[in-house]
Amino acid sequence: MLTAYDYPTAAIAEEVGVHSLLVGDSMGTVLLGHPNTRAVPLDLMIILAEAVRRGAPSVYLVGDLPYEAIAGGADSVVSAARRFCEHAGCDAVKLETGPEDVHLVSALSRAGFQTIAHLGLRPQQVMSPDGYRAQARDAASIAALVTDARNMVAAGAAMLLLEAVPNEASQAVVSAVGVPVIGCGAGPACDGHVVVTHDMLGFGPTRPPRFVPVLAQVGAVCREAMRRYVEDIVSGRYPGPEHGYRMRAASPSTSESPQGQPGGTSAQSGDSPQADVG
Numbered sequence: 001m002l003t004a005y006d007y008p009t010a011a012i013a014e015e016v017g018v019h020s021l022l023v024g025d026s027m028g029t030v031l032l033g034h035p036n037t038r039a040v041p042l043d044l045m046i047i048l049a050e051a052v053r054r055g056a057p058s059v060y061l062v063g064d065l066p067y068e069a070i071a072g073g074a075d076s077v078v079s080a081a082r083r084f085c086e087h088a089g090c091d092a093v094k095l096e097t098g099p100e101d102v103h104l105v106s107a108l109s110r111a112g113f114q115t116i117a118h119l120g121l122r123p124q125q126v127m128s129p130d131g132y133r134a135q136a137r138d139a140a141s142i143a144a145l146v147t148d149a150r151n152m153v154a155a156g157a158a159m160l161l162l163e164a165v166p167n168e169a170s171q172a173v174v175s176a177v178g179v180p181v182i183g184c185g186a187g188p189a190c191d192g193h194v195v196v197t198h199d200m201l202g203f204g205p206t207r208p209p210r211f212v213p214v215l216a217q218v219g220a221v222c223r224e225a226m227r228r229y230v231e232d233i234v235s236g237r238y239p240g241p242e243h244g245y246r247m248r249a250a251s252p253s254t255s256e257s258p259q260g261q262p263g264g265t266s267a268q269s270g271d272s273p274q275a276d277v278g
Helices: 007-016 042-055 067-071 074-087 099-110 139-154 167-176 218-235
Strands: 020-023 060-064 092-096 115-120 159-163 181-184
Touching: 007 042, 020 042, 042 060, 042 074, 060 074, 067 074, 067 092, 074 092, 074 099, 092 099, 099 115, 099 139, 115 139, 139 159, 139 167, 159 167, 167 181
Parallel strands: 020 060, 060 092, 092 115, 115 159, 159 181
Antiparallel strands: none
């Protein structure tokens, strides 16, 4: 699983065989520049989910319920899930859950939505960058995590997502439940894994979390391309002859209209202004 917030990223992901895409509220920090994910509007997430579905019509698509929807209670999360699944074409929805949120998972399940319960680190509860800390790092907190996982599955969760927990905690959860467990910095015991695509590509101003495999440096490529663009314009190298369009040669038979006015326009010849863009 990878995150996707736009059509071209989704299209590439489907082409190379990514199994699942998450339209995550991580867009709040990754795309919108907010210090946390709380400010992401549901309306924007629905629009971007629609774009992702157009780019990747066959992948298992998950819509992330933003803080706005969860804060509104059971009716709000069901309404948001309906928009994600019925309008944007998502297959499932994910929501960050604590022990107090079993009723939300139950409401979504009763309404017929495949639901992923997000446990461990819950970014929507983190209000500052230094609040991103690993969870479930001792026996007591692992036991509490397992209890939460069992309760979420009993409430109808079709899948779990564990973020920023040790592999020992993931092993305990995987052993305790009968649904798939996706890890986000949760070790190899999980059934699958998700990271933020921008982090994996090295595209962004912030350092990715330690669990992210940085497999490219797209940010460096973009910086170099933009630098060259500026230099080429300042130096006069761009635009060059190869970037322009030539005038059409006048046709002798249409060089003058019957009224003596110049003729042979693109409209008269049946051409459109867009025809020569290439």
